Amino acid sequence: MFKWLHPYAKPEKAYELSLSFYKWLMPLSLIGIFVGCLWGLMFAPTDYQQGDSFRIIYIHVPSAIWSMGIYMSMGIAGFCALVWQIRLMEISVLAMAPIGAIFTALALITGSLWGKPMWGTWWVWDARLTSELILLFLYLGVFALFHSFDDQRTGAKAACILAVIGMINVPIIHYSVEWWNTLHQGASITKFDKPSIAGPMLWPLLINIFSVLLFFIALTGYRFATELLRAESHRKWVINLIK
Amino acid sequence: MMYSQFFKHMLQRDFQVAATQKHEFGLPIIFFILVLVLFPLSIGPEPGLLNRLAPAVGWIALILAMLIALPRMFVEDYENGWLEQLFLSGYPGSLIVSARIISFWALYCLPLVLTSFLLVPFFSLEIKLWWVLAQTLLCGSMLMACLGSVASALLVASRKGSGVMALLVVPLLIPALIFATATMDAAGQNLPITGPMFILMALTIFALTVAPIATAQALKLNLG
């Protein structure tokens, strides 16, 4: 059933495939993000409650969604790397980690920018912001662990183990933080219900969510290709390629 | 191969080694007490406030004290080569690791939980509440020993020490902290504590089943 996948276990093939991902998806995702942002920022109607400041969701929501998604895919890739001893999967974990961390940071920054006009402070212990913050620490842990090894291969495997442990924990953390937040709600500032977002506002958001996913895949493809070249730098196909 | 006999022998060896270097075990306890002392000194000795903070302080002090102890979990046996002999001996890695987790818990965590009784005089905590706190600490420290064993095994060969350790362990521990403080809140208001307490126990049991496998993997990685 998965026979067609087998050639891609070879580094050369995987290199070509990931670069072609980058080549095709990068322009597509950039166009998508451009259209989504333009539509969202210029043409979508103003929210009657939050005014124009709601428009930050066109950046905040996609990055927040995919920051969790990337950690999940890192965990799955790490699991495959450990169980089936697939070298390329280890590299893909390393390729994804910084992108995920940047997305998380972006979600945090845009979240607190949104919070300033809405809540009057840069930071509130809102459930979603808190679990994003913890997620950022999980990402930083993966980096810190990878860099505390001299041997890159060992470091990559260690990072995989941590990614799997983190993947198991991310839902637990997410739901426990949400529960914690409702428990202490008496003290917190009035929280907005998840607004049922109307059509003309929703479409650009969906476009952006999808394009950011493509953007992530394209970036991962590029980073994967570079990491692969570095890891295989002693192999013949890399030497031939660079010549 | 008798697994239970092997397990018992591993525990015996750990306790025997511990008996030769007793001073090692005092340090986390002293650290724990120091953290307890710092709180009244920094926020003032007002009993009502201290009383409200006591469970949180107990938990924070436990986490900090454990972070001091955790890096030692495997380092000695890794450096003297005993660990590689254990892994060559053909016994399952997760068995080796769970023996170590249990001996670590008995040697480091149990004394810390007992030391937390100091919250009663220092923070004027009611004994009844302390008893609930001690239960959450017992559970939580087991959970932390499990998570910490993975981190400790991952970092066993690197000299980076406890900075990275904190980064690896603390985020994963947050659910336990949340449910433990929820248990304490419920106990403080005379509500039934079983809900959050059971979730905490479930998390601990889950960690006990998964962590040894991950730890054994991490140790094998560092041996090779």
Added chain:
Amino acid sequence: MLSAKNLTCVRNQRVLFENLSLELNAGQLMYVTGPNGAGKTTLLRSLVGLNQLQHGEITFNQQNISECGTNILFIGHKPAINEWLTAEQNLLHWLSLTQVQADSTELLYKVGLTGLTDVPVRYLSAGQKRRVALVRMWISQAKIWVLDEPFTSIDHKGVEVLTALFKRHKENGGYVIVTSHQSLPESIVDQEFKLAYRF
């Protein structure tokens, strides 16, 4: 028969060895030589299954090496001795790990540690510590001995005793793989395996 096929090991982006194969029959001793950094220790650790290899497989009588736990005696640079415990305690732990019945006092007498049995190992000299580790060869029931620099800090007489042990083990149909910077007497070496330093 112990055989290794197409072993490749890469460390820190450096190829230590590539497509390396070896075979050892019962009753043979292999002497692994090579300059510092050539990968002798890595090769030995790979042979017992401690190192994860990039490629290759190692089998003992058609069985994967990782399933032969009790058939391997590995003594590496690290002595597997707890410095805070006494020589006798260390030995007893070893006995119960390998499930061998033996008289610990007598064994320690044999390696010349009489009277030092209840002293913590950290007070012993380097050579004496080494002896505590090497006791394992007397009681070993393993077929395959993999020894990394066993002669380090062992005196002249000790070396003779060890070579006699190798001979006995060979006669019993055992396998010995040794690295050493001291030369071994040619009479007991069956195969010499040279590792070159690669850049």
